[in-house]
Amino acid sequence: MTDNTSTPGTTNTSESGEDYRSSEGLRALLHRLHSAGRGAWEQDPVAGELMAFAAEKYAALAHKHRLDPWEAASAAFDVMRTKAARTAEDPWAVVTHAVRITCIAEERGQGLLCSTHQARRPRYSVFHDPERLSDRENPLDDYHPAFQVTDPHDGDGHDSEVERDGAEPTSATAAVEDAITLLVLLGWPAETARTAVEHVCGALTRVGNRHTAYETLRRDKHARALLDLSGRTWAVLLRALLGSPLPELAATGAGRGMLLRLLIGETLPVLLRDDDLVLTLSLAAPGTNTRGTDTSRGAR
Numbered sequence: 001m002t003d004n005t006s007t008p009g010t011t012n013t014s015e016s017g018e019d020y021r022s023s024e025g026l027r028a029l030l031h032r033l034h035s036a037g038r039g040a041w042e043q044d045p046v047a048g049e050l051m052a053f054a055a056e057k058y059a060a061l062a063h064k065h066r067l068d069p070w071e072a073a074s075a076a077f078d079v080m081r082t083k084a085a086r087t088a089e090d091p092w093a094v095v096t097h098a099v100r101i102t103c104i105a106e107e108r109g110q111g112l113l114c115s116t117h118q119a120r121r122p123r124y125s126v127f128h129d130p131e132r133l134s135d136r137e138n139p140l141d142d143y144h145p146a147f148q149v150t151d152p153h154d155g156d157g158h159d160s161e162v163e164r165d166g167a168e169p170t171s172a173t174a175a176v177e178d179a180i181t182l183l184v185l186l187g188w189p190a191e192t193a194r195t196a197v198e199h200v201c202g203a204l205t206r207v208g209n210r211h212t213a214y215e216t217l218r219r220d221k222h223a224r225a226l227l228d229l230s231g232r233t234w235a236v237l238l239r240a241l242l243g244s245p246l247p248e249l250a251a252t253g254a255g256r257g258m259l260l261r262l263l264i265g266e267t268l269p270v271l272l273r274d275d276d277l278v279l280t281l282s283l284a285a286p287g288t289n290t291r292g293t294d295t296s297r298g299a300r
């Protein structure tokens with residue numbers, strides 16, 4: 001909100017009589033400082049008062065994102081010098097919006113161990129913060145499939161079981177890479193496919209249940225916006241990766257999903273022979289015009 005209120009014990013004007021707390025006063029001050037040329041922000045006493053006021057105004061926002069108030073004031077200073085702030089109908093609204101975005105990027109950058117500039121970009125902000133293996137109550141290697149390896153032994157019947165089943169279980173990492181490869185083969189952009197599959201796998205790892213992960217991700221509009229996917233494409237991708245939650249499809253390929261099918265030993269050639277899966281993912285690929293086409297059969 002940009003209501004023009006002042007704190008108890010303060011006036012609405014500076015010592016020079018300029019009311020920068022209002023939108024009109026801030027616009028007039030920004031125009032004057034811009035017209036004064038180089039050094040105006042450094043030498044003008046009202047500019048110093050304005051920055052102190054900005055630090056106080058955005059202190060709560062900075063604290064929410066674990067930042068110092070003067071970091072928020074610095075973000076306000078950057079946007080106040082732009083033409084957009086000087087010519088805006090409500091300059092304080094423009095400044096507040098820019099400061100909020102900068103605070104979010106600063107916090108994400110600290111969590112992702114990257115620069116603020118990188119944290120603003122969806123290709124980086126889509127990932128979760130790094131975690132130490134020791135940060136969890138249950139060690140990650142106790143339950144994550146990527147850390148579970150079983151060596152075959154002579155005479156334990158392992159080879160005969162593999163021959164009977166016709167496929168050998170795949171590691172989680174290989175399954176993820178195969179899922180990405182399948183999407184790329186079906187017309188999905190490589191970067192979008194990798195980011196989407198890794199995001200889904202990250203959510204699945206945290207939740208630990210495919211159906212719960214599906215319901216959580218289905219409502220994750222933020223991730224869908226970062227990936228720039230339509231609602232229909234996002235729903236089709238989730239069903240293809242995690243499987244349909246319908247009980248009657250639990251034992252079918254549509255109910256298991258690509259990730260589980262790859263983990264239990266099905267290969268890329270096998271999945272590519274699944275006509276429903278191939279057709280559904282091909283029609284749902286970003287940029288594909290599917291108007292008038294019914295793709296619900298393969299996405300069930």
